[in-house]
Amino acid sequence: MSMPSLVSASGVSKRFVLHKDKSLKERLVNFSASRRHKDDFWALRDIDLDIPVGSTVGLVGHNGSGKSTLLKVVGGIIQPTTGSVTRRGRMAALLELGAGFHPDLTGRENVYLNAAILGLTRKETDRYFDAIVDFSGIESFIDTQVKFYSSGMYVRLAFAVAVHVDPDLLLVDEVLAVGDEPFQRKCMDKIEEFQREGRTIVLVSHSAEQVGRLCDRVVVLNHGNMLFDGDPADGLRVLRFGFEQERLEHERVHGGELVEPEARIAGIDVASAEFDQERIIVRAASDLTLRYRYTLSAPQNPLVAGIAIETSTGQPVYGVNTKMLDIDLPTTPGDHSVDFSFPNHTLGSGNYIVRGSLEEKAGRSLDRLNPAATFEVDQPQHGSGLVRLDVRVAVDEPAREA
Structure with a gap:
C-alpha cells in the first residue's frame, strides 16, 4: 500500500526576468527600449514531483540548477509561473540565513516571532521555549539583539525553532553547513529522529555523504530540468557523471571546435x-x-x-x-x-x-x-562498516563461590 502524498507538484515552471540595465535610472530613461534590455531565465521547467508521507528527499545539482528555487516553490515562498503545488500538514522551513528574524529584536523575541510565523500559539511557544534555547546552545545571548549574532548563532536559533514546532514537513536548505561540527551532528541526530517518527523531509545539500546517509530518494536537477528521480546511490552517480562530462566538454571545446585530448x-x-x-x-x-x-x-x-x-x-x-x-x-x-x-x-x-x-x-x-x-x-562477515576487522571476544565470567 503506497503512502499518501504530503506534497504534489505538477508541471511546475518558474521564470525570472533578468534586466540588463545597470540601474533603475537607466530603466526609466530607456523605458521605451526596456524590452530589448531584459531576458527570461527559466529556473525550473515542467517539474512533476510527488513526495509521500515519511520520505526524505534530497535535491542535488550544481549551483544554479534550481534546487533552492524548487524548495521555495514547495514551501510556498514563491509561486510558480506555470503549474501547481499542493501541500498538507504543518510545515517548517530553513531556507535562508536569518529568514524570519528581525535584526532589532532579541533572540527571545525572535523565537516568539518565528514560532508565530510557523503557526504556534504563544502558549505552545511558552511550552517549547526552554527546549528551543537549550537545543540552540546560545543561552547567554538569548536577550541580545540578533543583529549582533554570528552566522552560526543565526542558524542554531533558527534550526532550534524549526524542529520544535512539531512539523509534518521540514524543508532544509544548505544553511546547515554554516554551523560548527558539534552542532551539525546534533542537527543530523534530530533529522534522524524525525525520520524515525515518520515525518517528511526535503533537503538541499552539496554533501554527497550527507545525502547518501539521510535520504531514501534523490532528485537531480540540471539547468532547471529534472534529470533523475530515484535511488540515492544511482542519483549521486548521475550527479558526479554529469559534473565531469560538463567540465570535460568545456575543456575540450575551444574556439567553437572540438579538440581531441x-x-x-x-x-x-x-x-x-x-x-x-x-x-x-x-x-x-x-x-x-x-x-x-x-x-x-x-x-x-x-x-x-x-x-x-x-x-x-x-x-x-x-x-x-x-x-x-x-x-x-x-x-x-x-x-x-x-x-x-x-x-x-x-x-x-x-x-x-x-x-x-x-x-x-x-x-x-x-x-x-x-x-x-x-x-x-561479497562475503559474510561479522559486524558492519567500511573496513573488515578480525575480532576476538573474551568474556570474563565472575568466579563462583564454593
Missing part, C-alpha cells in the same frame, strides 16, 4: 574480480588489483595517475596516486597501464565505486573518469 584514461579494470552475471565480485581478504589504462596521442610532461575508492553513496574510502608512491609513468605516445594492487584488502561488504584521474605533475588536470569501475565485496 592528447591524454585520456582508457578505463580502469578490476583485474582480480569474479563475475556473476552483471555483478563484479571481489572476495573479502583477497588480493584486489585495479588496472589503470591510459592512452597518449603525443608526448606528455611528467604524469600522475590517481584512483579513489568510494561507497555507492559517494563516501570516500581510500585514495592514492603515483606521485604519492614516487612512481614515474611512461609519457610516450601509445597505450599504457599501471596496476594498483592491495594484498589481502580489508574492505567491508558492500558496493564500491572507483574514480580515476590523470594530470600533469605540475597540477594541470588532463582527464577524469567517474565512475571508472564498480565492484562488490
Whole structure:
C-alpha cells in the first residue's frame, strides 16, 4: 500500500526576468527600449514531483540548477509561473540565513516571532521555549539583539525553532553547513529522529555523504530540468557523471571546435574480480588489483595517475596516486597501464565505486573518469562498516563461590 502524498507538484515552471540595465535610472530613461534590455531565465521547467508521507528527499545539482528555487516553490515562498503545488500538514522551513528574524529584536523575541510565523500559539511557544534555547546552545545571548549574532548563532536559533514546532514537513536548505561540527551532528541526530517518527523531509545539500546517509530518494536537477528521480546511490552517480562530462566538454571545446585530448584514461579494470552475471565480485581478504589504462596521442610532461575508492553513496574510502608512491609513468605516445594492487584488502561488504584521474605533475588536470569501475565485496562477515576487522571476544565470567 503506497503512502499518501504530503506534497504534489505538477508541471511546475518558474521564470525570472533578468534586466540588463545597470540601474533603475537607466530603466526609466530607456523605458521605451526596456524590452530589448531584459531576458527570461527559466529556473525550473515542467517539474512533476510527488513526495509521500515519511520520505526524505534530497535535491542535488550544481549551483544554479534550481534546487533552492524548487524548495521555495514547495514551501510556498514563491509561486510558480506555470503549474501547481499542493501541500498538507504543518510545515517548517530553513531556507535562508536569518529568514524570519528581525535584526532589532532579541533572540527571545525572535523565537516568539518565528514560532508565530510557523503557526504556534504563544502558549505552545511558552511550552517549547526552554527546549528551543537549550537545543540552540546560545543561552547567554538569548536577550541580545540578533543583529549582533554570528552566522552560526543565526542558524542554531533558527534550526532550534524549526524542529520544535512539531512539523509534518521540514524543508532544509544548505544553511546547515554554516554551523560548527558539534552542532551539525546534533542537527543530523534530530533529522534522524524525525525520520524515525515518520515525518517528511526535503533537503538541499552539496554533501554527497550527507545525502547518501539521510535520504531514501534523490532528485537531480540540471539547468532547471529534472534529470533523475530515484535511488540515492544511482542519483549521486548521475550527479558526479554529469559534473565531469560538463567540465570535460568545456575543456575540450575551444574556439567553437572540438579538440581531441592528447591524454585520456582508457578505463580502469578490476583485474582480480569474479563475475556473476552483471555483478563484479571481489572476495573479502583477497588480493584486489585495479588496472589503470591510459592512452597518449603525443608526448606528455611528467604524469600522475590517481584512483579513489568510494561507497555507492559517494563516501570516500581510500585514495592514492603515483606521485604519492614516487612512481614515474611512461609519457610516450601509445597505450599504457599501471596496476594498483592491495594484498589481502580489508574492505567491508558492500558496493564500491572507483574514480580515476590523470594530470600533469605540475597540477594541470588532463582527464577524469567517474565512475571508472564498480565492484562488490561479497562475503559474510561479522559486524558492519567500511573496513573488515578480525575480532576476538573474551568474556570474563565472575568466579563462583564454593
